[in-house]
C-alpha cells in the first residue's frame with residue numbers, strides 16, 4: 001500500500017484523478033499521519049473486529065484500518081471517489097467499498113454476522129453527525145463502539161451535564177446509549193481543505209442495556225425532547241404543551257413525588273431523573 005495521509009499524497013491523488021472536492025459532502029480530508037494513527041488507536045481495533053468506516057474519502061484511514069481489523073466495510077456516498085479508492089486500496093483483500101448514502105443504507109445488510117464484533121470508525125462529514133450518531137444508537141445495532149472525528153461543539157454537547165448551556169436532547173441520548181470519552185482535539189490544519197471549525201475525536205462505548213433503568217425509553221425520550229424544545233419554559237409548561245396526553249396536575253404531582261420544585265426547567269434534570277419522571281408519568 002502506498003503511504004497515505006500526507007499533504008503531498010492527498011494533493012497528488014486529487015490532481016491525478018482531476019477530482020473536484022464536494023463541500024456539500026463535507027469533504028475535508030485528513031492530511032496528518034499522527035491524527036490518523038490516533039483515531040485508529042483510540043478505536044482499539046483487534047484482529048477479530050469488523051470495522052464500518054463512514055466516508056473513506058481517498059482511503060487514507062481505510063488502509064490503516066485494514067491492517068488491524070479482520071474486515072473493513074467502507075461506505076462512501078460520492079461515486080467520483082470510488083475509482084480513487086480502488087486505486088489506493090488495490091490488493092487489500094479485507095475491504096469492501098459500498099457506494100451509498102450511509103443515512104439511507106439498511107445497515108442490517110452489513111451487520112449480519114452474529115459472531116462478528118462491529119466497530120464504527122470515521123472522520124465524519126459534519127453535516128450528518130447528529131442524524132448518523134442517533135441512527136446508530138437508537139436502532140440498537142450490534143455495534144461495540146463508535147470512534148469518530150466530529151465538530152468540537154457537537155462533542156461538547158455529547159458530553160455535557162445538567163445545568164450547562166451545551167446540555168440537551170443529544171447529550172441525554174448519547175449518555176443513555178453509550179459512555180462518551182473525548183480522545184483529543186484536532187487542529188484545522190490537519191485537514192485539506194481546512195475546515196472553519198475545530199474538531200474532536202470522541203469514542204462512544206455502547207451500553208447494551210442503556211445507562212439507567214427505565215420502563216419505556218421511547219416515552220422518556222419524548223419527555224426529553226418536549227422539555228428541550230421549550231428550553232426557556234419550565235418543565236411543567238414544556239411537557240403540558242409537548243405531551244398532549246399529560247395534564248398539568250399529573251406533571252406537578254410527579255415533580256412533587258420527586259421532591260423537585262414546580263418551577264424546575266428540563267435542563268436541570270439528570271438522565272436518572274428523566275428516567276424516574278418517565279416511570280412516574282407513563283401509564
Ligand code: SAM
Pocket residue numbers: 025026027028029030054055056057058059060061075076077078081100101102103122123124125126128
Ligand atoms: N475518511 C476520509 C479522511 O479522513 O480523509 C474522508 C473524510 S471527509 C470529512 C467525509 C467523507 O464522507 C467524504 O469522503 C464524503 O464524500 C463522505 N460522505 C459524505 N456524506 C456521506 C454519506 N451520507 N454517506 C456516506 N459517505 C458520506
